[in-house]
Amino acid sequence: xxxxxxxxxxxxxxxxxxxxxxxxxxxxxxxxxxxxxxxxxxxxxxxxxxxxxxxxxxxxxxxxxxxxxxxxxxxxxxxxxxxxxxxxxxxxxxxxxxxxxxxxxxxxxxxxxxxxxxxxxxxxxxxxxxxxxxxxxxxxxxxxxxxxxxxxxxxxxxxxxxxxxxxxxxxxxxxxxxxxxxxxxxxxxxxxxxxxxxxxxxxxxxxxxxxxxxxxxxxxxxxxxxxxxxxxxxxxxxxxxxxxxxxxxxxxxxxxxxxxxxxxxxxxxxxxxxxxxxxxxxxxxxxxxxxxxxxxxxxxxxxxxxxxxxxxxxxxxxxxxxxxxxxxxxxxxxxxxxxxxxxxxxxxxxxxxxxxxxxxxxxxxxxxxxxxxxxxxxxxxxxxxxxxxxxxxxxxxxxxxxxxxxxxx
Amino acid sequence: xxxxxxxxxxxxxxxxxxxxxxxxxxxxxxxxxxxxxxxxxxxxxxxxxxxxxxxxxxxxxxxxxxxxxxxxxxxxxxxxxxxxxxxxxxxxxxxxxxxxxxxxxxxxxxxxxxxxxxxxxxxxxxxxxxxxxxxxxxxxxxxxxxxxxxxxxxxxxxxxxxxxxxxxxxxxxxxxxxxxxxxxxxxxxxxxxxxxxxxxxxxxxxxxxxxxxxxxxxxxxxxxxxxxxxxxxxxxxxxxxxxxxxxxxxxxxxxxxxxxxxxxxxxxxxxxxxxxxxxxxxxxxxxxxxxxxxxxxxxxxxxxxxxxxxxxxxxxxxxxxxxxxxxxxxxxxxxxxxxxxxxxxxxxxxxxxxxxxxxxxxxxxxxxxxxxxxxxxxxxxxxxxxxxxxxxxxxxxxxxxxxxxxxxx
Numbered sequence: 001x002x003x004x005x006x007x008x009x010x011x012x013x014x015x016x017x018x019x020x021x022x023x024x025x026x027x028x029x030x031x032x033x034x035x036x037x038x039x040x041x042x043x044x045x046x047x048x049x050x051x052x053x054x055x056x057x058x059x060x061x062x063x064x065x066x067x068x069x070x071x072x073x074x075x076x077x078x079x080x081x082x083x084x085x086x087x088x089x090x091x092x093x094x095x096x097x098x099x100x101x102x103x104x105x106x107x108x109x110x111x112x113x114x115x116x117x118x119x120x121x122x123x124x125x126x127x128x129x130x131x132x133x134x135x136x137x138x139x140x141x142x143x144x145x146x147x148x149x150x151x152x153x154x155x156x157x158x159x160x161x162x163x164x165x166x167x168x169x170x171x172x173x174x175x176x177x178x179x180x181x182x183x184x185x186x187x188x189x190x191x192x193x194x195x196x197x198x199x200x201x202x203x204x205x206x207x208x209x210x211x212x213x214x215x216x217x218x219x220x221x222x223x224x225x226x227x228x229x230x231x232x233x234x235x236x237x238x239x240x241x242x243x244x245x246x247x248x249x250x251x252x253x254x255x256x257x258x259x260x261x262x263x264x265x266x267x268x269x270x271x272x273x274x275x276x277x278x279x280x281x282x283x284x285x286x287x288x289x290x291x292x293x294x295x296x297x298x299x300x301x302x303x304x305x306x307x308x309x310x311x312x313x314x315x316x317x318x319x320x321x322x323x324x325x326x327x328x329x330x331x332x333x334x335x336x337x338x339x340x341x342x343x344x345x346x347x348x349x350x351x352x353x354x355x356x357x358x359x360x361x362x363x364x365x366x367x368x369x370x371x372x373x374x375x376x377x378x379x380x381x382x383x384x385x386x387x388x389x390x391x392x393x394x395x396x397x398x399x400x401x402x403x404x405x406x407x408x409x
Numbered sequence: 410x411x412x413x414x415x416x417x418x419x420x421x422x423x424x425x426x427x428x429x430x431x432x433x434x435x436x437x438x439x440x441x442x443x444x445x446x447x448x449x450x451x452x453x454x455x456x457x458x459x460x461x462x463x464x465x466x467x468x469x470x471x472x473x474x475x476x477x478x479x480x481x482x483x484x485x486x487x488x489x490x491x492x493x494x495x496x497x498x499x500x501x502x503x504x505x506x507x508x509x510x511x512x513x514x515x516x517x518x519x520x521x522x523x524x525x526x527x528x529x530x531x532x533x534x535x536x537x538x539x540x541x542x543x544x545x546x547x548x549x550x551x552x553x554x555x556x557x558x559x560x561x562x563x564x565x566x567x568x569x570x571x572x573x574x575x576x577x578x579x580x581x582x583x584x585x586x587x588x589x590x591x592x593x594x595x596x597x598x599x600x601x602x603x604x605x606x607x608x609x610x611x612x613x614x615x616x617x618x619x620x621x622x623x624x625x626x627x628x629x630x631x632x633x634x635x636x637x638x639x640x641x642x643x644x645x646x647x648x649x650x651x652x653x654x655x656x657x658x659x660x661x662x663x664x665x666x667x668x669x670x671x672x673x674x675x676x677x678x679x680x681x682x683x684x685x686x687x688x689x690x691x692x693x694x695x696x697x698x699x700x701x702x703x704x705x706x707x708x709x710x711x712x713x714x715x716x717x718x719x720x721x722x723x724x725x726x727x728x729x730x731x732x733x734x735x736x737x738x739x740x741x742x743x744x745x746x747x748x749x750x751x752x753x754x755x756x757x758x759x760x761x762x763x764x765x766x767x768x769x770x771x772x773x774x775x776x777x778x779x780x781x782x783x784x785x786x787x788x789x790x791x792x793x794x795x796x797x798x799x800x801x802x803x804x805x806x807x808x809x810x811x812x813x814x815x816x817x818x
Contacts, residue, residue, distance in 0.1 A: 328639070
């Protein structure tokens with residue numbers, strides 16, 4: 001069950017001027033299920049995106065990248081669940097293009113102005129004709145206040161829909177940042193997984209928006225792991241419609257840049273953490289914070305070694321303060337000149353290890369008290385520099401094996 | 410339960426002239442359990458070793474490395490189970506030294522001529538006095554035909570002892586290679602894990618022996634993964650006593666070099682595969698073979714990405730030919746210019762994927778037939794070069810979570 005994660009309150013999801021959303025049931029995998037989402041974006045919006053690094057990337061990722069590079073001005077996103085259109089070769093690309101073309105004709109824009117996204121089972125042909133047939137219904141449903149329905153439409157095996165809004169006041173003008181995401185493992189079973197769509201009505205140049213996207217993603221979606229597997233379909237899109245009037249934020253010299261970036265990063269972080277809280281079989285939400293490293297990269301390397309270790313994750317599932325597993329993971333993180341005698345390890349507020357071994361004052365019952373919680377902080381001080389990094393993960397339970405072993409049966 | 414792995418037949422374990430083994434019960438963790446092993450080695454033997462890369466390496470690893478570098482001529486190995494002497498700081502190093510000194514006095518050699526090895530629980534002080542008290546009993550037990558007892562004495566949570574012998578005829582002279590190993594996960598619960606001791610009576614120079622060790626380890630112990638965690642205590646020692654008379658094998662120009670290296674590698678490979686077959690919760694033994702890579706390193710990277718993926722491993726547990734998970738793991742292995750359209754994936758003798766998707770002739774029932782076996786070959790052709798690599802792993806079962814979650818309860 002999700003770890004302290006509730007569905008978003010629709011009343012607290014704020015429309016983003018310049019963005020409308022509509023859903024429809026195309027019958028891709030389950031009859032009657034809303035499985036198609038269209039996001040229509042106002043003319044002259046800026047849209048930027050990051051995509052999976054997986055070489056086996058899905059057809060819609062290939063097409064979305066191409067269309068973004070064409071710089072024709074994105075006018076719509078077309079998302080389907082139930083089928084990831086991944087591992088489908090040239091035919092998959094052709095079908096993704098056909099769906100974009102059909103939506104473009106209905107919207108009277110160019111096909112290059114539509115970005116496709118798919119999530120669901122992989123290695124199955126995309127039923128693009130069903131999607132195309134559902135487009136008129138999705139367009140009829142287009143409304144600015146439809147974010148909650150959109151969050152639900154993009155779920156695959158997520159248990160809880162993920163959506164959040166923030167208001168940000170920039171020089172006396174109120175703007176909104178709203179985002180939705182789906183995902184429940186880095187790859188859900190043979191689902192191809194993480195999608196996130198975040199939008200603001202602030203006016204932002206393409207370069208500044210790109211910078212905000214990278215900043216946000218590096219502190220949110222790039223800081224989570226459920227099982228260490230990287231999906232073939234991951235994508236995160238950031239939209240700035242600029243519909244609410246104000247001078248354009250051109251770059252980080254503008255004092256509003258940092259404030260908006262902060263709001264965008266906050267929305268992304270909430271969504272990223274929600275993915276971990278809804279992680280497959282998760283019973284605990286674990287924050288791994290590494291401090292005192294020479295640079296952020298080595299901090300992240302150590303944090304990921306701990307967060308990915310099956311031994312550490314099963315110990316968390318058992319609420320067992322198994323210090324040796326955490327220390328061993330730090331030791332194999334690949335920092336050749338790490339002095340383990342300087343390292344300090346904390347579980348919550350308890351110092352548990354220092355000077356190459358168990359801390360003198362450590363009592364097992366203190367460790368057990370921390371591990372009994374559902375939100376746990378592991379803090380590692382490397383004592384060799386000023387950098388820090390944080391990674392979020394969940395534990396590794398019987399249900400993880402069950403979900404993944406029985407997925408197709 | 411171990412996958413097709415039987416205890417060694419003691420009658421088929423061949424003594425190595427120049428090597429005697431003795432065990433004793435020191436009561437380190439379980440009363441009456443044989444938990445101390447002494448391996449006495451003839452004067453003028455060559456001994457070489459490789460050790461864990463984990464920065465959090467155990468005290469005995471530190472001491473064994475030091476003693477090996479001293480080049481005083483190794484005369485004995487002292488191994489204990491029940492306690493890994495890891496995460497024990499300076500006091501742990503002092504205790505490892507004290508145990509070496511005690512054995513050295515009994516054998517009338519220098520303490521630098523004794524290498525210590527420990528395996529068992531970590532973060533607990535080594536009860537070195539119990540080990541020292543048991544040494545006379547271990548020495549009284551020294552016999553050349555004691556390999557089976559030695560293999561049993563070094564077990565921790567291994568279910569099956571691991572030992573194997575080979576004969577090798579070099580220019581008409583018959584030599585023996587015999588080895589033992591222990592390990593059942595890269596780190597067993599909070600056990601610190603893999604140890605392997607291999608010996609031959611052939612006369613080999615230190616340099617040639619070192620070359621054979623690296624060759625063998627790179628094709629055996631460095632090709633396995635159970636859970637991707639690297640232990641704090643891993644060590645592999647190769648001994649050449651030279652007791653059986655013959656000209657010394659100085660280097661690889663000697664035609665006998667390749668034949669002996671082959672025998673050593675064979676013994677190591679059998680032991681390494683036995684560790685995987687006895688892997689925590691294993692129900693399947695999986696060989697991941699990657700061919701057609703530009704170099705061995707990239708082949709190994711792909712093979713490990715597949716072999717470590719929790720999603721792939723749970724699919725094997727379920728006997729589910731989930732091709733998408735394997736392809737996705739190949740895709741995120743970190744080969745930036747991999748052309749996924751040239752890749753071919755085989756399960757056993759069945760071509761399952763090519764040209765970026767499922768193979769045209771593939772039928773699900775053929776995949777299921779292969780997956781139903783307990784020994785499964787995954788073969789991946791990258792079609793971009795001549796190199797190849799093989800990695801062995803096991804599946805990921807409920808029992809893996811159970812063993813690791815409940816280990817300390």
